[in-house]
Amino acid sequence: xxxxxxxxxxxxIGAAVAKGCAYIVMSLFAIMTVYxxxxxxxxxxxxxxxxxxxxxxxxQNPTLDNFSGAWELxxxxxxxxxxxxxxxxxxxxxxxxxxxxxxxxxxxxxxATKPIYGSFLIGILLTVQTxxxxxxxxxxxxxxxxxxxxxxxxxxxxxxxxxxxxxxxFIKAIPSALVESARIDGAGYFRIFRDIIFxxxxxxxxxxxxxxxxGIWNEFALINILVSKTSLKSxxxxxxxxxxxxxxxYGKQFAALTIGMLPMLAFYAVFRKQITKGVSAGAVKG
Amino acid sequence: xxxGKVGMREETRAYWMMVLPAFVTYILVMAFPIVLSLVLSLSxxxxxxxxxxxxxxxxxxxxxxxxxxxxFFWSALKNNLYIVLVSVFxxxxxxFLFAYIIYRKLVKWPDFWQxxxxxxxxxxxxxxxxxxxxxxxxxxxxxxxxxxxxxGNFTExxxxxxxxxxxxxxxxxxxxxxxDLGGPAGAAMFSNPAxxxxxxxxxxxSDQLGQLIHxxxxxxxxxxxPDFLNRKETAMIPVLFVILWLYTGTYLIMxxxxxxxIDPQIIESARIDGANEGQVAxxxxxPALSGTVVNxxxxxxxxxxxxxALVFAxxxxxxxxxxxxxxxxxxxxxxxxxPDFPLANAIALIMVAISFALIALTKVVEKRxxxxx
Numbered sequence: 001x002x003x004x005x006x007x008x009x010x011x012x013i014g015a016a017v018a019k020g021c022a023y024i025v026m027s028l029f030a031i032m033t034v035y036x037x038x039x040x041x042x043x044x045x046x047x048x049x050x051x052x053x054x055x056x057x058x059x060q061n062p063t064l065d066n067f068s069g070a071w072e073l074x075x076x077x078x079x080x081x082x083x084x085x086x087x088x089x090x091x092x093x094x095x096x097x098x099x100x101x102x103x104x105x106x107x108x109x110x111x112a113t114k115p116i117y118g119s120f121l122i123g124i125l126l127t128v129q130t131x132x133x134x135x136x137x138x139x140x141x142x143x144x145x146x147x148x149x150x151x152x153x154x155x156x157x158x159x160x161x162x163x164x165x166x167x168x169x170f171i172k173a174i175p176s177a178l179v180e181s182a183r184i185d186g187a188g189y190f191r192i193f194r195d196i197i198f199x200x201x202x203x204x205x206x207x208x209x210x211x212x213x214x215g216i217w218n219e220f221a222l223i224n225i226l227v228s229k230t231s232l233k234s235x236x237x238x239x240x241x242x243x244x245x246x247x248x249x250y251g252k253q254f255a256a257l258t259i260g261m262l263p264m265l266a267f268y269a270v271f272r273k274q275i276t277k278g279v280s281a282g283a284v285k286g
Numbered sequence: 287x288x289x290g291k292v293g294m295r296e297e298t299r300a301y302w303m304m305v306l307p308a309f310v311t312y313i314l315v316m317a318f319p320i321v322l323s324l325v326l327s328l329s330x331x332x333x334x335x336x337x338x339x340x341x342x343x344x345x346x347x348x349x350x351x352x353x354x355x356x357x358f359f360w361s362a363l364k365n366n367l368y369i370v371l372v373s374v375f376x377x378x379x380x381x382f383l384f385a386y387i388i389y390r391k392l393v394k395w396p397d398f399w400q401x402x403x404x405x406x407x408x409x410x411x412x413x414x415x416x417x418x419x420x421x422x423x424x425x426x427x428x429x430x431x432x433x434x435x436x437x438g439n440f441t442e443x444x445x446x447x448x449x450x451x452x453x454x455x456x457x458x459x460x461x462x463x464x465x466d467l468g469g470p471a472g473a474a475m476f477s478n479p480a481x482x483x484x485x486x487x488x489x490x491x492s493d494q495l496g497q498l499i500h501x502x503x504x505x506x507x508x509x510x511x512p513d514f515l516n517r518k519e520t521a522m523i524p525v526l527f528v529i530l531w532l533y534t535g536t537y538l539i540m541x542x543x544x545x546x547x548i549d550p551q552i553i554e555s556a557r558i559d560g561a562n563e564g565q566v567a568x569x570x571x572x573p574a575l576s577g578t579v580v581n582x583x584x585x586x587x588x589x590x591x592x593x594x595a596l597v598f599a600x601x602x603x604x605x606x607x608x609x610x611x612x613x614x615x616x617x618x619x620x621x622x623x624x625p626d627f628p629l630a631n632a633i634a635l636i637m638v639a640i641s642f643a644l645i646a647l648t649k650v651v652e653k654r655x656x657x658x659x
Contacts, residue, residue, distance in 0.1 A: 018563055022392040026384065030402045032531055037409075039427060040417050055430045097308040104304035108297060116309055123316050125584070125645045127592030129613060130637040133620045133630040134319035137326065157315025160308055189300035218410040220595040221613070225621075236412045236595075243416055243599060250420070257413045268408040272401055275408070279536060280543030 037261075044254035051250045066255035074238040074256050075230055083217060083234040083263075085148065090155035091212045094163045095205045097156065102167030103197050107179050108189065117168065123161030128154070129221045136225040150226050155216055163208050166281065170204040171197060210271060210278035214264055235260050320638055327631035349632035358607055359633070362615040366590060368522055369529055369611065373586035376530045378579065381537025386567055388538075389545040400542070404535035414532060415599025422524045424511050432510040440507040443467055444499045454492040456484060468506035475505070521608045525597055532596070533589070537582055544578045545571060580651050588644050591637060612637055 043051055045062040054060070071077065104110075105117045128135070135154060136145075144150040174197065182192045220236040227233055239260040242253040268275060327349050331342040353359050384403060388396045406414065420426045444467070451460045461484045465473055476482040490498045514520040548571065556566055572579075594613040597603065603610035603618065610618070612633060620630035 014562065019392050022387040026387060026393055026399050026403075029380075029384070029531075029534070030399065033402055033405050036417055036421060037405075039421075040413075052425070055425070055427050056434075097311065100304045101308040104301045108301045108304075110298070110301050112301070112305070116305060119317075120308075120312065122645055123312065125588045125648065126316060126638070126641050127588060128316060129592040129594050130634060130641065131316070131319040131323070132594075132613075133616055133627065133634050134323035134326070135315070136620070137627065137631075138314075138319055138322055153311065154315050157311045160312050161316075164308060188296065189304070193304070214408050218408075218412075220410070220412050221598070236410050239410065239412045239416070240599060243419075250425075253416065253420075257416055261409050261413045264408045264410065268405065272397075276400065276404065276539055279404075279539045 040254055040261075041258050043250065044258045046251060048249055048251040051254075066251040067259065070242070070252045070255035070259060073252060074241055074259075076235065076238055076256075076259060078231055079233050079235050079238040082148075082232060086151055086155060086223075086234055087213055087216045089148075089152050090159065090216050091209050093152060093156040094159035094212055095208050098160060098163030098167040098208060099171070099198065099201050099205065100193065101164055102171050102201075103193050104189075105164070105168045106171035106174075107176060107197075117164070120161045120164045124165060126161075128158035132221055132225050135222070139226060146227050146229050146232060148232060151223055151232070154222055154226060155219070158222070159208075159212050159216075162211065166207060167201065167204050170201060174200055206274065207278045207281050210274050211281075213267065214275070217264055217267075235263075320635070323631040323634045323638070327628060327635050330628060332625060332627050345628075349628045350636075352629060353632050353636065358610060358615060359612075361608070362610045362612045365522055365609060365611045368526055369590040369593060370587050372526045372530050373533065373590050374583050376526075377534045377537050377586060378582055380530070380534045381582075382541050382572075382575075382579075384534070384538045385541035385545055386571065389542055389571075390563060390566070392563070400535075400538065403538055406532045407535055411532075411595040412599045414528065415596050418524065418528045419600045422512055422515060426512075429510065429512055436510055437503055437507050440467070441499060441503050444502055448495060448499065454490075454495045454498075456487045458484070461487065464502060464506070469508075471508065472506040516605050518608050521601070521605065525600055525609055528596065528600065529590075529593070533586075537586075540578060540582055541575060544575050548574050581648075584644055584648050584651070588641060591640060591644075 039056075042059065043055075044066055045064070046054070046059040047061070047063055047065065050060060105113050139145045139150045139154075142150075144153075178196055179192055182196060187195075217234075218236060219234070220240065223234050223237060224240075227237075239256050242249075242256045325344075328344050328346060329342055330345045384399070387393055388399055393399060421428055423429070444464070447460060447463045447467070448454070451457065458480070461480055464487075465479055465483060473479040487498060487502075514523065553566055553570055556570060561569070592613065593611065594617070597609060597611050597614055598617070601609040603614040616630050616633040616637070619626045619633060
């Protein structure tokens with residue numbers, strides 16, 4: 001009954017005004033999101049010549065030519081499998097290494113835990129993009145420039161701090177008695193991990209997957225300095241080809257951006273609830 | 287039972303076998319590059335073979351002196367600072383406001399709004415950058431929209447002049463009014479404006495008033511172009527706008543998740559006691575979220591330090607380097623034109639130093655606020 005509190009009529013009017021303002025502000029922001037995306041997709045169906053005289057209106061002669069052209073020119077047939085390999089490989093790697101180390105940090109006593117776990121916590125705020133030049137020199141030095149291995153290594157390494165933090169905190173909450181009784185029965189730590197702990201970490205693994213999939217799929221800064229061969233590039237690098245000299249061919253550029261945007265929009269449409277939950281879980285710690 | 291020494295050894299071995307794969311990866315990707323950039327920033331190593339190539343040696347702090355005396359470093363740092371300001375004083379308050387609106391159910395369909403407002407975050411930054419670049423460009427919808435509006439307005443005024451004159455009725459008065467509307471730029475097109483324009487207008491058949499107004503609009507209506515993109519003081523505005531647009535949804539989700547932990551009965555009883563929405567927000571919700579707000583601010587600052595792809599795709603740091611941020615400045619030092627890796631490494635280390643300062647700040651803040659949240 002909160003609407004009827006306040007100071008009678010003026011309170012009611014105030015609440016109505018507040019609601020009206022709320023709708024206006026939210027709608028403005030929503031339009032700023034929906035319209036550009038709609039505009040982009042709509043113009044991907046216009047031939048470039050039509051776009052030059054009709055930038056706002058609907059396409060008069062909608063065509064799919066831009067999509068086939070962009071697909072060819074961006075060599076997306078090569079890039080799409082790479083993006084899938086990097087995203088799946090790095091996400092699985094992050095989850096596995098995080099849960100494994102998280103189990104050790106949470107359930108095996110060691111004096112090494114404090115400094116090592118602490119160093120991972122520092123990494124949460126250390127963004128690896130600031131290190132792209134030394135990383136480039138490092139992979140050149142190690143002879144792994146232009147390899148999938150380097151991309152996976154860097155993606156896994158940069159995802160570990162958050163992964164380890166979330167898994168360690170999650171596994172800490174699992175009763176230690178489970179581990180101790182298995183120890184008394186003579187089980188080794190790896191068996192305990194495989195049979196007892198790992199199956200219980202599904203929720204945190206899901207959060208980590210959600211947090212990493214969009215980030216890695218869309219990642220640009222690092223892969224941009226790690227590979228130069230088209231056969232190793234990912235979708236964002238392919239989309240970036242449509243800036244610069246190719247950007248005057250608007251039709252193809254818009255089609256390329258639409259192609260690049262679609263997988264994550266679909267992913268978001270299906271997993272919106274889980275993504276939202278993952279973001280707030282990742283934000284608990286600054 | 288294996289307790290004693292054997293148990294201990296098994297325990298230690300298991301511990302390291304579980305921790306080391308992650309720790310080694312982490313060292314390789316995060317710690318080693320920091321050490322590498324520290325060493326190389328103090329040397330003259332410039333991307334040759336590290337061993338067996340031409341010799342390189344430590345040369346001291348001259349790279350740092352070079353960075354600090356470079357005006358482009360300070361301009362890049364200033365642009366990063368603008369991003370920080372937009373994050374802390376734009377994204378956070380807006381995110382809080384939206385979270386509050388959804389949390390207090392001031393709008394219907396909370397899931398719908400939350401879903402739309404977070405949407406920009408799932409789109410590739412390259413798409414975001416190139417899309418908004420096109421929107422702001424002279425050939426984009428913003429220009430088209432502005433020009434349509436200005437032209438519509440101009441045509442409107444021409445219509446008014448002619449309807450006042452009673453249709454196609456070219457008098458000296460009408461010509462003078464049209465010239466007045468065209469302004470000095472319009473008059474400059476003729477050597478004898480009044481007479482020449484009158485002849486021009488009289489050359490139209492009297493049933494072609496619409497065509498005449500259309501052509502006069504083309505001739506005289508000023509064209510709007512987004513020249514603010516090229517001006518030093520304003521070129522960052524589109525970038526900052528997109529950053530605001532891009533990340534507000536993330537803070538909305540963080541704040542909303544923490545608001546939902548507040549006991550709703552406290553708010554209900556405050557409302558029954560006569561507190562209005564503003565008072566509830568200020569005296570109940572904001573204090574409960576103080577830890578989250580501080581953490582978000584630190585997250586926003588450290589995030590703004592790492593932003594690269596958006597500016598890279600949207601402006602590339604241009605025109606003439608006025609939208610460069612630190613990461614682009616570093617990237618260009620290493621990869622644009624003649625490579626200068628010592629300089630790039632020095633910039634990297636300066637950014638790492640700023641990050642560490644922020645991490646130290648977090649620790650202090652955490653102590654003050656008694657742990658997190």
